[in-house]
Amino acid sequence: MLAVGFIAGFLGIGFGWFFVNLIWAFVYNKIYTNRLLEAGYKLADTPERNQAARAALGAGEQALFTR
DSSP states (O other): OHHHHHHHHHHTTTHHHHHHHHHHHHHHHHHHHHHHHHTTOOBOSOHHHHHHHHHHHTOOGGGBOOO
16 A cells, blocks of 8 residues: 555655545445454444445345344
């Protein structure tokens, strides 16, 4: 991540570093959310939003909070 950021920053006159960090923020949030689901946390929103989140994260039915 650091090496890619330096290269992108050098080639993009500083703006490349911003874009690398922006992309990394989304990638890291997906990794973090998947780890929470693996640790036993559940999605607890409307069924439509849960389905969209499961599809985006590649999570299964075990990610759903059932009442």
